């Protein structure tokens with residue numbers, strides 16, 4: 001196909017695709033295309049991770065996908081007409097947009113993920129990027145806050161607090177300096193949506209933060225990014241420079257007279273620093289010790305100033321809401337859970353990946369229609385939803401609709417939307433023990449029930465499993481959970497009982513070792 | 515050197531973490547001798563600096579191996595054989611967590627989630643993340659890290 005102008009081959013560069021070999025595929029492809037007019041573009045993953053490394057070629061019919069590709073497949077793919085999007089090769093998956101896993105999703109927040117080169121600002125603008133900011137620049141702070149309120153958006157970091165109401169408090173609190181802080185600590189295991197957003201469409205986050213700044217009157221933003229994400233760091237740094245170069249950040253943004261800039265700060269491996277007040281302590285250069293509330297960060301947050309703390313996905317959703325209007329977001333969803341949730345399918349599933357859908361889809365649909373059932377082929381047995389502080393849900397409850405309130409009724413949480421599936425080989429006493437050990441390891445140490453209770457919890461579970469004073473120890477574990485749940489300052493100690501109790505309640509046989 | 519790092523970052527609000535990160539990036543750990551210089555440069559009590567260093571899992575006060583190999587031990591990786599991988603890694607390297615091989619080549623650590631849960635189990639070496647890890651792939655990875663060809667680079 002030498003001579004044919006501008007054929008684009010997409011090979012993702014996000015850390016997920018690279019973790020399974022995308023870098024080597026890109027190199028092999030680059031080499032093989034040396035004397036053609038085709039070029040390799042590095043996009044982010046589409047989120048169909050079992051197909052990574054997924055290679056796409058742009059054709060007049062749309063993008064055609066091939067995967068999972070190894071460097072050894074490259075020559076054969078090219079011989080069999082990859083550049084024309086030919087369907088002959090056994091790795092051909094047809095048009096990317098028609099793959100049911102992707103086609104059936106409602107990608108609002110992740111509309112651009114995997115579609116564009118994350119570091120091409122022109123391309124970002126061509127597909128709706130910075131439309132929201134341009135609109136925001138014509139609106140007052142109060143109008144912006146109303147727009148976010150009307151969208152029904154609730155914080156995606158876990159606590160599901162209405163974003164517009166938080167912004168209203170910051171807007172209403174007079175101060176010489178206000179801040180926008182993006183919580184990019186994504187500590188929940190089973191979660192990777194923040195990472196994918198930042199690596200596949202970083203400008204959407206930066207745009208959302210800028211809109212937040214305009215809404216509440218803040219001119220400085222911080223992204224608190226976990227150290228575990230080196231690729232996100234590299235991509236975000238480059239995206240921030242691009243935005244500054246083109247005056248989407250900095251002084252007098254697009255000639256509006258408004259200013260906003262963002263600084264990246266890196267965490268240092270402390271789960272508790274995802275909790276917003278511990279995060280602020282960490283940003284201020286101290287140990288990540290949870291602060292008592294009040295004062296709310298919205299009134300006295302970073303360096304004592306009114307501060308919006310929002311999750312990566314909340315802020316990126318704002319970008320969609322301003323571009324397309326609150327209504328476009330609000331119309332989907334169920335009950336008080338409006339809009340879409342980027343669910344993250346992880347653990348023992350055949351088709352793990354990112355699935356953005358309106359609230360209301362059932363857990364079973366996610367596990368089987370999207371996830372394809374277990375990876376091992378063995379029956380699924382338990383599913384942890386919402387991170388390490390989330391419940392283990394047994395099959396009898398998999399028809400629950402994914403909605404904040406419906407999950408709460410099951411004494412479970414939706415959290416950040418991470419879903420980790422386990423097959424029948426799981427030992428739920430080990431999972432309960434891990435939850436306690438994790439809490440002991442990650443507690444900030446401020447309150448006794450959390451710090452001491454979790455350490456005791458590990459011992460008590462060990463006693464139960466070795467049949468030492470079984471009855472008494474089960475009772476003791478219940479009491480410990482009760483105390484931790486009631487007397488902890490934050491949700492670290494307060495919610496650790498959720499996975500422990502759910503394991504004990506739904507899988508008691510696993511705590512009965514002979 | 516430490517003093518230069520402190521001087522170049524002290525204008526940042528809440529500069530202590532950025533300073534510690536830069537020191538660890540350049541030295542591989544935060545040496546004991548650096549603590550007093552940091553404290554002086556940032557006008558903080560020495561105990562405060564110690565307190566911060568010990569609070570965060572990331573900062574190390576002793577030198578580590580040339581490669582830091584980190585195994586994810588969080589739930590998604592557990593569901594895909596992560597516990598077995600942990601055991602295998604310890605056995606293959608003859609190390610427990612936070613220990614370093616006698617030749618100073620490899621330090622073994624654990625990590626709670628690398629955001630790579632759709633490709634579990636996951637391992638990180640330096641800034642590179644590896645997914646769909648198996649015992650065989652892990653063995654190959656370690657052999658590659660120790661390969662003379664790499665040493666020579």
Ligand SMILES: Cc1cc2nc3c(=O)[nH]c(=O)nc-3n(C[C@H](O)[C@H](O)[C@H](O)COP(=O)(O)O)c2cc1C
Nearest residue numbers: 155156157183185186187274275276310311314491
């Ligand atoms: C122990 C603990 C860990 C948390 N970790 C995170 C996190 O990693 N990312 C996040 O966005 N929110 C996390 N949160 C929630 C934050 O405290 C806060 O509610 C959130 O950043 C607010 O943003 P949102 O309203 O946009 O969700 C955590 C909370 C607790 C108690």
Ligand code: SF4
Nearest residue numbers: 444446447450490493
């Ligand atoms: S519950 Fe645990 S993590 Fe939260 S403030 Fe208390 S000790 Fe710290």
Ligand code: FES
Nearest residue numbers: 586591628630631
């Ligand atoms: S749980 Fe291991 S990468 Fe997320």
